[in-house]
Amino acid sequence: MVSLSHLPQALQGRILVAGAGVSGLSIAKMLSELHCDVVVADDNETARHMLIEVVDVADISTAQAQEQLDSFSIVVTSPGWRPTSTLLVDAHRQGLEVIGDVELAWRLDQAGVFGEPHTWLAVTGTNGKTTTTSMLAAMMNEGGFAAKAVGNIGIPVSEALVAKNRIDVLVAELSSFQLHWSPTFTPDAGVVLNLAEDHIDWHGSMRDYALAKMEVLKGKVAIIGADDPYLVQLTSEADLSGLIGFTVNEPATGQLGVKAGELVDNAYGNNVVLASADGINPAGPAGVLDALAAAAVARSQGVAPEAIARALDSFEVAGHRGQVVAEHDGVHFIDNSKATNPHAADSALAGHDSVIWVVGGQLKGADIAPLVKKHEQRIKAALVLGADRAEIVAALKEHAPQASVFVTDKTEPFEAMEEIVTEAFSISEPGDTVLLAPAAASLDMFKGMGQRGDLFAHNIIGTIKGLTEEKG
Incomplete structure (x- = not known):
């Protein structure tokens, strides 16, 4: 049930959507269905025309958007647009807030636009995101929750929020681009799997890339790959309290890990056995770490060990991953x-x-x-x-x-x-x-x-x- 009376004030004015690609279409469609005043900017006329055939919104070039910036109340950008994009730089200079698609969906959800706010479980990292997200969604469903993988896999967040059969738990695979544009996004639980050089050309530095990933750790539950020294160092510097870790080694208190060939939980239990390490698909250390990461998030939400075991036993890896x-x-x-x-x-x-x-x-x-x-x-x-x-x-x-x-x-x-x-x-x-x-x-x-x-x-x-x- 959508409640327009709960629409945040910034979205009650004229909204500029930067980008007419897949993300731009999703953003424009959601805002249009909420009866917002939406204008889409892109220099690709073909993309703009394809978008307005699907969604009844106005479209302009980026140059036209720059000329009209003072008429907008907020800018919602497609995640791939770089912070150095002229339009976005000018928007910041004029005091306009620039957010992304995930931040938009988050704010609308927290405002009660879609009824009772959903549970958000965020998965990010350089590698293993899709496998971990899929495993976690399976664990949550086995645990009795109405969960769905959303974001970069599964269905768009915007579709999940208005699904006919309500989805209570959004298991969101999120990129560093999306997180860069999500300044207030605070998931109920977030996990950073690992950090390695990637998208440096977009973020400008390894540190900025890493800090974008760490945005998911601002919520009630923060989980990290304890075998990643750079990630451990950054979280130590950030002084995040109550961190849960996961490791391929025997776990310390507050961690999930591997003991005597079994995946065990030493964070939400006393070395509670979850599954056999040999039975994890995909096989190998990377698959085991993904399973432990997913299990850590699931356990934080109260999922029983038996449900985690069932989910892992029936899990099939997505394509092109070994x-x-x-x-x-x-x-x-x-x-x-x-x-x-x-x-x-x-x-x-x-x-x-x-x-x-x-x-x-x-x-x-x-x-x-x-x-x-x-x-x-x-x-x-x-x-x-x-x-x-x-x-x-x-x-x-x-x-x-x-x-x-x-x-x-x-x-x-x-x-x-x-x-x-x-x-x-x-x-x-x-x-x-x-x-x-x-x-x-x-x-x-x-x-x-x-x-x-x-x-x-x-x-x-x-x-x-x-x-x-x-x-x-």
Whole structure:
């Protein structure tokens, strides 16, 4: 039940929505349904026209928006817009508040616009967000709550708030961009999984990126990955009281961890057994940490150990996160296209001994050299593609000189991946793992990390089929 009488004052004036993409559409749609006076600004006329075909709002260019800034009461920006964007900088100078989509939804919810405020559980970090969010939603539902994964996975927050069948618990996967634009967002529980260099080009520095992530720790329950030294250091400096941690080691008081092969809770119980570490999907340390993080949040909300065990037992990992595409002649082919930064690729590489590494894309300001140096003994060969291939090749030559290096200069997605996979088959031997763990973003060549992984798998399966037919 929507109550317009509870609409915050800033949203009762003229509202400028910055961006006409997917997020802008979601923002404009929600505000329009609340009968707000909405204007969408974007220099992409096609995107604007597509938006106004769906939502009855006004649209203008960013230059026009700048000229009219004094007529707006607030700016709601799409999360990808940088703080240095001219329109947003000018808005700040004129004293206008700039917020994002999550902050908007949060304020509306807290004001009672959608009835009794919902429970917000926020998940962020450099890697593991989607798996942890999905696990947590499953745990909450097994625990008897009406929960849904929202935000960057599942359904948009705006849709969840007005769902016909009320969703009581919003399990929100949130990016550093969204959190940067969420100054008052205070979830009931928040978890930061880990921190590593990512999106430095957007935030300006590693510290600013990390501080954006830590916005989720302002609520009643704050949970962090206790095995991440930088995260532990930052939270110590912030003097956050009552922190709960999770670790792959035996947990101290106030932590969840692993003891005698079992996931145990030593924060909300006395080493209460939750599940077997061997049964976690995805397998390996990264999957165990994701499960512990999700369990820590679920336990903070009163979910019983038995419900957590049931959720983990039936959990299936989402695509492009370590899936075995095929095994052929003793060679394993693994799709971890979701490894879009060096930190994620680190976990992927650590699970294999002889790797033919498919790597490359947009590094986004991250330094790949430490990753190469750490795993140089594992890297038998590297198959390099994408915009920052020269930087990657330089790191390989310096820190993994024994590895053979193949580089494709092709920029058409299918052609590039076809060339990479052909080379992988030509050099692989029994015992090798051909691992797509790019350590970089995909948008320089692909529509997204999903297409990158799909083309990798498509070419592998097609090649194996051809080889089998030749033998047959």
